[in-house]
Amino acid sequence: MPIELHRIDDRLIHGQVVVGWGQPLELRFLVLVDDEVAASEWEQELYRMGVPPDMRVEFVSVAQAIERYSTFAADPRPGMLLTGDIDTMARLCAAIPALRRVNLGGVHHRAGRAQKLRYIFLTEAEESELRAMAANGVEISAQDVPAARVMPLAQVLAGEALA
Amino acid sequence: MSEQEVRPAALVIGHQDFAAGIVSAVTAITGRSDLFRTASNYGLDTRATEAMLRDAIADGVRVIFSDLPAGSTTMAARRAQRDHPEVTVVTGISLPVLLDYAFAAPGAAHAADAAVEKGRAAMMVTRGPARAD
Numbered sequence: 001m002p003i004e005l006h007r008i009d010d011r012l013i014h015g016q017v018v019v020g021w022g023q024p025l026e027l028r029f030l031v032l033v034d035d036e037v038a039a040s041e042w043e044q045e046l047y048r049m050g051v052p053p054d055m056r057v058e059f060v061s062v063a064q065a066i067e068r069y070s071t072f073a074a075d076p077r078p079g080m081l082l083t084g085d086i087d088t089m090a091r092l093c094a095a096i097p098a099l100r101r102v103n104l105g106g107v108h109h110r111a112g113r114a115q116k117l118r119y120i121f122l123t124e125a126e127e128s129e130l131r132a133m134a135a136n137g138v139e140i141s142a143q144d145v146p147a148a149r150v151m152p153l154a155q156v157l158a159g160e161a162l163a
Numbered sequence: 164m165s166e167q168e169v170r171p172a173a174l175v176i177g178h179q180d181f182a183a184g185i186v187s188a189v190t191a192i193t194g195r196s197d198l199f200r201t202a203s204n205y206g207l208d209t210r211a212t213e214a215m216l217r218d219a220i221a222d223g224v225r226v227i228f229s230d231l232p233a234g235s236t237t238m239a240a241r242r243a244q245r246d247h248p249e250v251t252v253v254t255g256i257s258l259p260v261l262l263d264y265a266f267a268a269p270g271a272a273h274a275a276d277a278a279v280e281k282g283r284a285a286m287m288v289t290r291g292p293a294r295a296d
Contacts, residue, residue, distance in 0.1 A: 004195075010208040010209065010210075011208060011235040011238075012209070012238075013238075014209075014231075014233060014234050014235040014238065015178065015231050015234045015235070017235055018233045042245070046238060046241055046242070047238070049237075049241075050232055050233030050234070050237065050238065051231065051233065068179065069170065086203050106208070107207050107208075108206055108207055108208040108211065109207065109208075109211070110208070110211070118206075119206075
């Protein structure tokens, strides 16, 4: 299972990813899928600064991720694929039939978003996009760190954890 | 008071209550509560954290202390710093780092560098005496 987690996290590479998941999963590579970061050497250098030397980072655009996914998936070392938003992950899921499980790791507060979990805030459009992904067979759950409870999408959208 | 005697405004930012906690320790030790502002990235994405730091810089903050080199706090600080070369970012901080900075002479040009060295030097491992059995 070379790509252990397909994660949506608007903080991209940060403590929860590198330490929280990186250590228990013994991650050896990260695939950061973001068109803006893939086009900026400065942004890439910024993210590299936060990654331990034994963890490789690939910065790819959505198109490159789709093209190279099978190579990433064939890597025998444990890895994580990261997107900064739901739309990017939805585009990957639509183009990559093998990508059937998605982790909601962090979608934080912004104008127009409603709180669903402590670390998940969604617009109506984002909710619709997640429902569409699930309807197409993608298993979606929320979990910010490994020790946290896994919340299936239906419970996330129902806001059950806030009740 | 001359410009040289003015201490650059400093802000500590961290995950959850890290900043409030460590600055409260500085206050307990120094008796001063005016040395560091505090901020948290709780509930914020990196861009919102960056916007908060940009506001702080516009308000005079010139030194930003962050908790984790790989953290979104540091990423946001580095992004804000990109347009503000007058700002210094120090990451991976500890209480000895902040205390050294707090006691540095106001206006000391290399106070942040000296504080980092102090923080490094303060770390140690101690073990109890070996048992005879």
